[in-house]
Amino acid sequence: MSFLNPALLAFTAAIAVPILIHFLNRRRFRRVEWAAMRFLRASLEKNRRRMELEDLILLVLRCLVVGLLALALARPALRAAGSLLETGRAAAVIVLDHSGSLQASDGTRSRWDLAREAAENAVDAYRAGSAIAVLLSGDRAMETLPEPTYDLNLVRKTLRESQPSELATDHVPGLAKAAEILRDQTALRKEIVLITDRQALGWRRLPDVASILGEASRDTRLRIVFVGEPAEENLALTSLTRSPGFASSSEPLRLRVEVANRGASTARQVRATLHLNGGPVVDEALIDALAPGEVRRLTFFARLPAPGFHSIQVRLPADRLPADDERALVVRGVEKVNVLVVDGDPESNAAFFLRHALQPVPADLAANYHLQPRVIPPAQVALTRLADYDAIILADVPPLVPPAVDGLSRYVREGGALIVFPGPRADTNFYNAELLGRAGWLPAGLGRLRGNPEGDQASLALEAGPYAHRVFELWNDAGAGSLTAVRFRAAYELTPALARTNGTTLEPGGTVMIRYADGTPAVVERPVERGRVVLFSSTAGTGWNDLAVRPAIVPILHRSVAQVAEAREAEWNLRTGAREALRLESDLGGREVWVMAPGETERRLTATVRSASGHSVLEFDETSRSGTYRVVRPGESNPVAMFAASMDGAESDLTDVGVETRAELERLGQVIDWIPGMDLRSVFDRERVGVELWLPLVIAVLLLGALEVWLAQAFSRSK
């Protein structure tokens, strides 16, 4: 039992009033001289006990009426673990989900509109003197109002001005941040109010939510306010990717699109269209029928009109969740891809085969081919401006001078692609100590040399498929031939590097791209900061294997080079909410640029380009909207760069939380299904204090009062 107006409990002292009146009344009487006392006394004797009992009943009733009225004024309430502190001032964090699913509409109002209204209603639930912070939450928390403020009007204004986003839903970051904010608060009552739709996706890390609340201050309470109605139908574009390789303006670009039916009924005659740079339809596809839950993969082709940044959009007819009806992909059409081949052994044929594999065209066309290799000896590595090359191939390179190693390290870490072929001149000690150990980017350590380099007998063969890696998945199609035919006479034993911690960052280790038939690694790769390194276990030429003379070498090499370029392309295509670190032309270093958000032509965000290691990097994290972002020089309209943010495909799944999850949530906190017009204050209060008892008490007071009047009438009747 707790009381909302405990001060008014003092009125229970008013119980003394009827008692006082009772005794005072007994002192107020008229004195009459009377002769017929014997009859009076006889009557009194006969009625005394009854009258005393009636007096007692009336007195008890009056005391009850007064006492219960005082109790009702104090607004008592029942709650298992409540206390008087429950009703006081609070520190609260409103976590407003603004993920993509909140844009789902019921035809008149979006879930986002409802959520914002509910959030303002939640602010009303707090008494003056409470402090409230506001977080916008998707799969990351945006601290809109990071410090709890006593200015509740500011909170309301902040909520009103909040914008929806196309972030994915994950309540863990928002709740963790909210718990962190409240940890430093001194208020006796701390509350996290999460306002979200019922999307199950947000609770996939429910144990983490439970542990966050477990680690939060003991008196922190979670309130989950669900808004919106279940979505019946939703078609979603869940993926837009392009085929591996370079996006050359001379070649048609193959695009793969996934269309998913997240609704409950079959979608028919679904038309998907492809657009280039927001222009007219350049390709389209029609899906006759798409069953509920079905995902259909479509292939589109687009030809880039010119080198440079291009935005490719795929669109579906708009439905109740427009956020997943369009997806964008930014590609950079390349005219020339510069590949630097460091030939460690001019006597071997490695450089020869590499150059021809990189330019598999007749000599007269080579000049126009998009891949432009240049071969240099190891001694020139330290003298070459490595940043001008899209990829560097080290072919059987002997130990390099430290400046060369440092240059390569910087090149890789800044986003370069590095492919390493060992060979007879490769010094395993140098590779392991310098490149793996000190520089820290070699994907694997070089072990013993297996097989006989001098013999004719092939001792190793690549594993048969299926291949998981993107470079080799081409050979999952039997029509593309088989990699098992490649013969290896000798190869180094590779020991993939383990992930390691460098300061505060975790550097990933090496992962095997393909193995030999005996299960040992054949090719290992390793992402190194923004770059990527691929380490083959055998030579690039025909020294230790016959891969160089196999047709497979061309796609393997092209894809290996391109995947690094693709990795760079990942800079331009990120998930909504991700922090963008975009490499720009070096002359922009230190200058301001404008970033135009999707669909915006006037509204721009100004960002400063940072210079780092000979590059200019634009760091930008306002990427919560999906679509194409354009980076322009101030005052200009032509973009110097583009990037696209796409909503997580899973966000389209609007499936509501199940019964079990909901039960779990109810164990963690209060779960409220908010509808417009609902007063969250009373709902919160009910949870804070349980069931209020003032109304039953007032009814009891009225009934007892009526009973008292009736009994007083009945008792005062002459008997």
Place this chain on the structure above:
Amino acid sequence: MSELQREPEGTPESLLDPQALAHAERLGLHARQVVEGYLAGEHRSPFFGFATEFAQHREYAQGDDLRHLDWKVLGRTDRYYVKQYEQETNFVAQILLDGSESMRYGSGAVTKLQYAKQLAACLSYLILLQRDAVAVGMFDAGLRRYLPRSNSRANLHVIMAQLASFEAGAKTQIGSVLHEMAQQTPRKGMVLLISDLFDDEDQILAGIQHLRFIGHEVIVLHVLDPAELEFPFSGNVEFVGLEGLPPQLTRAHEIRKSYRQEIDAFRNRLREGCERNQSHYVLVNTGDPLRETLSGYLAFRKKTGRTRRGGL
């Protein structure tokens, strides 16, 4: 309420209400029984009495005693008339007035004692007017004053003066007073007991029985205040007993019904006791005008007397 106004006790004139007396005189007072007496009168007497007071003439009829023929009238008018004389019996009315403290009560202008004194005065006057004898006793715990019988109208003033000066005393003992009266007045007569009878009922009825045993006709004039009959009080009232009983505080309206039942039962017991002893019980409500009380009672007496006496 009564037209009688509460006046200072002690003025004899205040006890005689001319209207009441005049009204009551017409009706007369008829004794219920033939009593021994000294005077002959309208009442039939077992003794041959003396006619002393001329009343009226009547035309002679055959059989009339010629001694009663009025010769003077015969000489003047040549008509035969006989003289008729008012005959007074030796009727003695003993009026016993209760002067106990409880008689001091009065909710209105008059107390029960005042009313009773006026009633006694009226009755005394009427009795003397009939040339009957009247004796007046005033008592509380015992007989405090007694005016011996007298048929002289001149004595009326004494009676009035005694009544007027009579003050209420202490507790009453009606039964013992009645027994005392029975012992002191062996000659049959009429006893008029004027009291609120707030005493032991059995003792009272025993006293009445004693009087009846001697041969008295007993008339009980039960004087009660309208408040004592109706109990009109409401709210918190502390009733202070007039006869030394401890005060009682109560919500009066709540016990009204019960009180009325008690006092009605008391009256019923008394009335039934009187009827058993062939006595008359008359309720005298001091709220009623004295004239109505007297005339009502005397009309009742006349009626019952005729019924029982075959027209007399």
